Amino acid sequence: MGATVAQTAVRILTEARVRRVYAVVGESFLELLDALQREREITLVSARHDAGAAFMAEAEGKLTERPAVLLASRGPSAASLAIGVQTAYQDETPMVVLLETPATEPVWSSSGELPTSDLTAMFESIAKSTLRVTDPDGLPGLLAHALTTSQEGRPGPVVLGVPCDIWGMPYDAAKPMARVRPPASGTLGRSADAVAQLVDEAKYPVVIVGGRARSARDELIAVADELALPVYNAFRRQDAFPENHARYAGHLGLGIPARQLDALERADLVLALGTQLDEVTTQAYRYPTAQQTLVMVGTGIDVSPKRRGLTFRVDSEVEPFLRELREVASPRTRRASAANAAVHTFMTPPDTSGNTRVHPVDVVRALRKLAPEDTIVTSDAGNFAQFMHRYWCFTAPRSQLGPSNAAMGYAVPAAVAAKLAEPRRTVVAMVGDAGTLMTGQEIETAVRYRAPVMVVVFQNGVHGALAMHQARTYGRLTGVSIPLTDFASWARGLGAAGYTVDDREELEPIIASALVRQRPCVIDVRTDPDVVTPDVRLSALLGQARPQPPAQ
Template identity: 45%
Template sequence: MTTVAAAVVELLAEAGARRCYTVPGESFLSLIDEVDRHPGLQLVSVRHESGAAFMADADARLTGVPAIAMASRGPGSSNLAIGVHTAHQDSTPMIVLLGQVDSQLRGREAFQEVDLTAFYTPITKWAVTAERAEDVPELVARGWRIATSGRPGPVAIAIPSDFVDAEFSGAVPPPVAEPATLDTAAVEELAGRLLAARRPVAIAGECARPARDRLVAAAEHFGIGVCTSFRRQDAFPADHPNFLGHLALATPDATVDAVTGADLLLVIGTRLDEVTTQRYRLPAPGTEVVPIGRYGHGGIDADPADVLAALARRGGPARPVDWTQVHGAVDAWSTPPAGDADGGVHPAAVIAALHRHLPPDGIVTNDAGNFAAFLHRYWRFPPTTTQLAPVNGAMGYAVPSAVAAAVAAPERTAVAVVGDGGVLMTGQEIETAVRLGAPVVVLVLQNGMYGTIAMHQARDLGRTSGVDIGLVDLVRWAEGLGAAAYGVTDARELDEAVRRAVTGRRPAVVAVRTDPDIITPTATLTGLLERVPV
């Protein structure tokens, strides 16, 4: 005889989960205990539930296997929700276990009670509350299948606190999802359409990244020009002649024109979100669109890796398409400026320094904020570098996700690129990294404001309000959390600080005072304020 908690933990370990991220809560004590005691699982206690969810998201994206995020009842579950929403929009498989009030107290607005099924339904693939203790393992098994089938995503299972210690003697079906079979006839038909197309273009996203080499081979064989979807810059090598750019908040005209002019558009392993489609202006009317991946909107419903491998293996001579002009325009657009800044370090110089010192197999996580425009524009992703970034624009993502990356892949260098707004939201997870010995590097572009909001206010209103952030001494702050720390106020100090942080193999923070006036790669805050009459 075993308990519900023990059965659930064993099931998750057998399915392939390796880490559980949580802030401990009294409504799931036995689950915490069972995870900690299981030889195949690591319990990672974090400083805030949002960090737990962001870490689980990053872990799953990096490994391809769902991680577990746990939180307790109303307050903990509310804190966790931002990272679950991130996983939902990013199509990341995640198992969310939520402690709930005792079953006999439900429905009476008991202490910290929230209807967790109703709360989590809009931000998950599936949300459910267990009604009987004996149902819990089966619900978790079903949740694993749902999270990893079709378009991946998070599932949430709420477990009343009196259920986890209940005895369990039933059998649990295996949680592994059935793989989709490849329709070889559909692939052959697609190959014919690619050969007949004049300007075939692909948009590659999150589920195309594990098949990057196969995508390169297929692109070369069929002459496909490849764009990457928003914050999926690692899905195709930026130095490849068929690379047509990154569909982001700021996108070169040449990239948009290439997608607009495509007569056949492959959408590989991604959804066509608002940013990728440039506010739903793409694809152009009349463009023939073929989705590849398990996103439930036609096309070829199979693992993109299998489809791309079949295309790459197809015999016959390669059919080249000349993408030189588009690729050259994207290259020129992505070249960092050479000028200096007056009121601090130029943000582009920070990105250039990171590019010089990060190993080719590094992991870059980035937060939301105006600083990210410089990363997206000037970072040229080598073929072996991984990017982890939230398509829902959640602030606070970078530091927790980099910590998870350093835990899940300690042999690689994980760097969080973040603004002072984001680092002051979740930077306390540096303590988690120090405690676990995870050698994460946090590169902070500190301009003393919520830059994105200041930009919008200046452009639309001609003034700013509520955007100031005090110039916190992030060096002393980081040292207080146990990390190495380097302060940079002059561009000449950048290389040495970044080099020491990257090679030190311990948690480290590089705090760079950037020029607050340089608000985007193409605009200054002063210039925007002057354009709008007050």
């Protein structure tokens, strides 16, 4: 008997080095699930919710720069996982989504309902590409095309609509086998000579590096040293350039100290490597200014003709461009500026001994002291993350996973995927209480797949970012309180270890114990609700007594 479409698809995934397929399993792809079960090189990761599965696939793609595969069955599944697809699209993450579409012949499902309508169009605005399979012979070629498309140019998610009755159909073995071709690397549309001349002529050149410069780390460090270039990391891309380097100029994130922008403020040349220069990175599109020369480097970079200061773009992968730039540029001997030195001062955790409650800085300080240097840190959206962004020093490559689109609920599923992809590295998820309540059930997935992640919950009983904006704008709070949750007991109920921290003195012993035990765990830290950012106190904005923690 010949191979089925499902078996052929699994063979293509294997040859493309796909190692995990994420899903909440459904009856739409029973034959595919069975084919995956028989393939030793691919693991099917069965998540507890489609949003969790989508964040897992996105995190693996971001970490490995190779697409993970996500399965979507029917309307509810597709709608639930859309948040992860949109995250992949904004963060330029390779991903392939296999989405159920109506059968080639209308049939009734076992539940007595007709299959869902074609939802492929729903993803057109949040995916790099959407494709549709119409017959069994077409799936292998389109799947191979989707895998390649997700990686080349500007990476992103590709959604492939597949009729639910195709998987079990035979595939004509006489047809040529579809192959996944290597993604195109782009060409040097402008000679590095031109950029070298701009660098030579500039008085204050700076570099901004994004996620797609991660693979060029060694060349980037060499260029920064040889050409005396201050280097900024784009929003939540703090592992692109080591933060302990003398040329490190800072992280272009939220709520950063004003002086951290000094080098960017006075720059006459901005070299953007592997970044689209999003809203946060540009500080609400304040930079680059019209007076600054801007050069953007990267394949598939989207350049608006209205972008201020743009001189030209180089359509090339970052690493070969930097290699050529090193060959033609003249070395510079400018010393690291005082602004660079100030950045390292900003990153030093302040003294919090006067705080009666656990300060968020205490958590980051303890983790930074005890966790290995190459720890992978995943984080959620929320004000609590500012403490990690400012006080965690990212020195190892591929060590930060965070969504630039402010998606909540990312950290826990991302940590699970990171541990499955990098089992020898420590993985820590930093997440607020609200984000934990959204996708924290994926701790059970970590338990089931023996992925010993550490989930650190900053539980302050409030949506900190929203509370800050409400207090600043209206002087009162609405809908931002979160009742106290016993996350430690909840974790134990899911099969993980659970700890509760009410005192800063408990932090280091508990973290040290959790690191040694090597099992999935949740550390529930009851942090001070008044401390909403490194620089802002909620009580100061409200002009009243300090907020009280939620009632137990």
